[in-house]
Amino acid sequence: MISIEGLKKIFSLEKKDIVAVDNLNLNVADGDIYGVIGYSGAGKSTFVRLINRLEEPTTGTIKIGDQVITSLSKKDLRIARQDIGMIFQHFNLLWSRTVAENIEFPLEISGVEKSDRKKRVLELIELVGLAGKENAYPAQLSGGQKQRVGIARALANSPKVLLCDEATSALDPETTNQILRLLQDINEKLGLTIILITHEMHVIRKICNRVAVMEQGKVVEEGTVLDVFTRPKQPVTQKFVEQLTGPDEEEEDMTELKERYQEGALLRIQFLGESANQTVISQLVKNFDIHVNILQGKITQTQVGSYGTLIVQLIGNQLKEAMQYLEEQDVIELEVIQHA
Numbered sequence: 001m002i003s004i005e006g007l008k009k010i011f012s013l014e015k016k017d018i019v020a021v022d023n024l025n026l027n028v029a030d031g032d033i034y035g036v037i038g039y040s041g042a043g044k045s046t047f048v049r050l051i052n053r054l055e056e057p058t059t060g061t062i063k064i065g066d067q068v069i070t071s072l073s074k075k076d077l078r079i080a081r082q083d084i085g086m087i088f089q090h091f092n093l094l095w096s097r098t099v100a101e102n103i104e105f106p107l108e109i110s111g112v113e114k115s116d117r118k119k120r121v122l123e124l125i126e127l128v129g130l131a132g133k134e135n136a137y138p139a140q141l142s143g144g145q146k147q148r149v150g151i152a153r154a155l156a157n158s159p160k161v162l163l164c165d166e167a168t169s170a171l172d173p174e175t176t177n178q179i180l181r182l183l184q185d186i187n188e189k190l191g192l193t194i195i196l197i198t199h200e201m202h203v204i205r206k207i208c209n210r211v212a213v214m215e216q217g218k219v220v221e222e223g224t225v226l227d228v229f230t231r232p233k234q235p236v237t238q239k240f241v242e243q244l245t246g247p248d249e250e251e252e253d254m255t256e257l258k259e260r261y262q263e264g265a266l267l268r269i270q271f272l273g274e275s276a277n278q279t280v281i282s283q284l285v286k287n288f289d290i291h292v293n294i295l296q297g298k299i300t301q302t303q304v305g306s307y308g309t310l311i312v313q314l315i316g317n318q319l320k321e322a323m324q325y326l327e328e329q330d331v332i333e334l335e336v337i338q339h340a
């Protein structure tokens with residue numbers, strides 16, 4: 001468990017102070033893939049660099065397990081950092097070293113015997129899918145392969161926590177997906193806790209179970225990805241959710257839909273992400289004398305199930321019963337837009 005309390009970072013410049021992280025509190029459970037999202041300048045990078053004290057906090061406490069990172073001496077911090085791996089947007093590889101030598105580097109620093117190092121490097125190369133590239137130099141690799149080296153190097157000392165600082169922002173969408181799948185794989189296989197910062201909502205959607213939204217150095221909203229997606233409270237969160245669902249043009253369309261589909265009932269069904277929600281519509285058609293006319297909608301997948309909204313028209317003899325059935329389903333939220 002990572003717990004962060006009252007974390008603050010002020011950069012003192014000549015003319016003014018910049019509060020990059022402002023009284024931030026956060027708890028991350030073991031095994032979480034925890035996303036932190038925010039626009040440029042929100043303080044995400046500073047925050048993630050404070051966790052392993054690449055930046056020194058101005059005030060606040062960071063605890064990882066039983067260890068209070070913020071009170072460690074420089075020497076103890078060096079040892080503690082072996083439990084905290086980190087990957088970066090621009091990979092930060094050593095360009096004059098081969099793939100194998102890059103991955104071996106942290107093992108050298110932590111004093112692992114040469115024969116054990118070689119064995120561990122081979123394991124890591126397998127784990128991240130770089131077999132055959134051991135002797136290549138970073139310049140000979142694609143972006144995705146470079147990040148795989150970054151991941152292998154970060155995992156070399158078997159850390160408990162992996163910090164990802166915009167790790168996929170320099171990659172194309174397909175490579176991004178491959179790297180996200182790898183991170184998910186590692187999280188499952190090794191039980192590693194991952195904190196991932198990003199400005200892209202689809203990254204959060206793909207692999208995170210929880211998310212914090214940062215604005216002006218503070219966490220303004222936090223929760224399970226599904227809760228935050230389905231009920232965004234803050235304007236900044238609503239904007240991020242729109243990255244996935246498109247701007248909310250629904251209300252404009254609604255007048256037209258109401259006019260065009262006056263028969264039966266016009267409903268907005270919001271899917272809340274449980275896996276069971278897939279069957280709601282098919283059960284409806286199967287069990288009731290009813291037609292379901294899907295008029296509009298967008299459904300997308302998250303880690304735990306689908307979420308999104310459908311606008312449907314129900315027509316038929318058992319309209320009342322069908323609507324009652326929908327109201328009883330707690331995997332959806334129902335709103336009656338119009339009822340003839």
Ligand SMILES: Nc1ncnc2c1ncn2[C@@H]1O[C@H](COP(=O)(O)OP(=O)(O)OP(=O)(O)O)[C@@H](O)[C@H]1O
Nearest residue numbers: 011018019020038039040041042043044045046047
């Ligand atoms: N070393 C530094 N010295 C002075 N100001 C800094 C330093 N690092 C960051 N800042 C300032 O702190 C604020 C937060 O920056 P930070 O890089 O953490 O944000 P971010 O959300 O990661 O944005 P980006 O994705 O653009 O990096 C910004 O106003 C930035 O200018």
